[in-house]
Each structure stands twice: as structure tokens, then as C-alpha cells.
Amino acid sequence: MMKFYLLIVAILIDFLIADPVWLPHPVVGMGYLITNLEKLLRKFTKTAFSEKIAGGLLTLIVVSSSYCAVSFLLKFSATFNFILFVIIRIYFLQSVIAVRGLIKAGQRVGQALKKDNLNLARHEVNKIVGRDCSQSDQADILRAAVESLAENTSDGIIAPLFFYIIGGIPLALAYKAINTLDSMIAYKSKRYLNFGRLAAYLDDLANYLPARLTGGLFIIAAFLLNYNYQAALKIIGRDAAKHPSPNAGYPEAAAAGALGLQFGGLNYYGGQANFRSYLGDKTKEFTCTDLNKMIKLIYMTTLIFITFSFAYFYLVSLLLN
Secondary structure: OHHHHHHHHHHHHHHHHOOOOOOOOHHHHHHHHHHHHHHHHHHHOOOHHHHHHHHHHHHHHHHHHHHHHHHHHHHHHHHHOHHHHHHHHHHHHHHOOOHHHHHHHHHHHHHHHHOOOHHHHHHHHOOOOOOOOOOOOHHHHHHHHHHHHHHHHHHHHHHHHHHHHHHHHHHHHHHHHHHHHHHHHOOOOOOOOOOOHHHHHHHHHHOHHHHHHHHHHHHHHHHHOOOOHHHHHHHHHHHHHHOOOOOOHHHHHHHHHHHOOOEEEEEEEOOEEEEEEEEOOOOOOOOHHHHHHHHHHHHHHHHHHHHHHHHHHHHHHHHHO
């Protein structure tokens, strides 16, 4: 049960202080490693094939070094000092959780819109989405924010905790490394189409189960919050596969159904229009209330996952004893 108690402490710390700027964050180190390795390996990329090899090598180095470095630190601290061992475990576990950060990001968008400050709302939503929202109206800003919150519930909360449960802190950090690689080099641009191929593939593979788990948890959370859980289930089955990502459609479709909203439509990336298939049925227009309801859905989903985690750890402890 120690793993569960550490999980609770880490989540409580995340709720209280999230990621303080004065504390070094593992993702910053991962980003530094990725940037410098790319500069080095780019010197040997002359063809599309060599780009794939170099990008694949970078991906394997970053993921394996993240796993091995954390494993070494945990083993070393365990033999050195038990209190230090616990502190290091909590530090790393808290660093992969993004509940408060995700919620705060959504709340800042909502607060800007309530003040009728459209420019500030565009600025805030651009921090959490990959699309360009510099010319978006209120409805598109809200759509972008709610879609991002739904997708990132999987990437930023459920997935790292899922890997922590099945493989401990080193595996959770390895997942975070994959997620960081995806955000830095897994683009379908000329520069990264080949270089980021393995990173993109690994991210799709790593998120396959967590994304579907998040969609299922959204349905349960919708039932408990008296949202439209039946529509959430229906929309997952009908629309999830329409999303260009093999995984993001599941949490987004479930959220769209639960809130009675329609996700997708016209987005802009680098000034280029891109139409994404619709997820959900348009039963109403987007309002700030929907953003608040999405935040409640995230809280409830996290609570349900913690409850399931307790049941899992308790059952395992009984079997082992």
C-alpha cells in the first residue's frame, strides 16, 4: 500500500503547489537533453532514412536514460537513507501529475472571458493548444480550451498515473519522456516528419490504453455528476475514431457527449486552415459554464481513478500477504 500512500501525497502536493518555479523539473531536463541531442544528431542526417535513424536513436536515448536515471536514484537513495528515498519518490511522482496545472490553465481562459478580455483569453488558450487562436472568437476559444482539457486529462493525469501503477515511478518518468518527445519533435512538418517518426509512434502506443481508460472514466464521472453519460457512451462509439489522432478521440468524444457539445471543425495551424471531423452533437453553443463543467469532470475522473487505484493496491497487498 506504500505506492498508494505516495500517490495520495503526490496528488495533494500537486493540488497545493503544483510545479513551483524554484524547484527543478524533470521535464526541463528532458527538454534540454532532446534539444542538444538533436543538434548533435542533425549533423549526420543527409537523407530521409538517416533522419529516421537519428530521430529514433534520440528517442531511445531520452526514454531509456529517463527510466534508468530515476531507477538508479531510487535504488541509491533506498540504500542511503529511507527518508531521502521517500522524498525523492514523492518528488518524481508529483512531477508527472498535472491536475492543478491543467485546471488552472482552463480557469485562466474562463476568467479572461468573464472580463470580456478576448485578447487575454486568446493568449491563455494558446498556451495549452497547438492551433493558432489569435483570431478566434469566444466560441472557438472555449471549444479549444474544453477540447484541450479533455485530451490532456489523459496525457497529463491518467496516463502517467496508469504507468506508475503498473511499473512504478521509473515507468511513469519514461512515459513523461515519450510525451515530451511528442510535444517537441513529433510533428508532421518537413523538419520532423522523418526525424520524429519513432517518437510519434511511441506516443501513440503509450497512450493507447490510457486514452480509452480516460474515455471510460469520463462516462462514469458524467453519471456521478448527472451529466449526459448515455450520450458520452454513444459518442465514443460513433465518433472517437474520426479524430486524426488514434487516441485523443476517446476522451474528447466522451467529454463532448457528456457536455452536449460538438467538438472539431475549422482550426488554423501556422496560418493554414485545417478541418477536423465533428465529435458529438451540437445541442447548444459553448459557454463559460461548459468550461467549469469540464473542470468538474476532470476532478471527478481523477477521484474515480484514485478510488480504483486504492482497490487495486489493496487487492494486491492482500494477495501478497
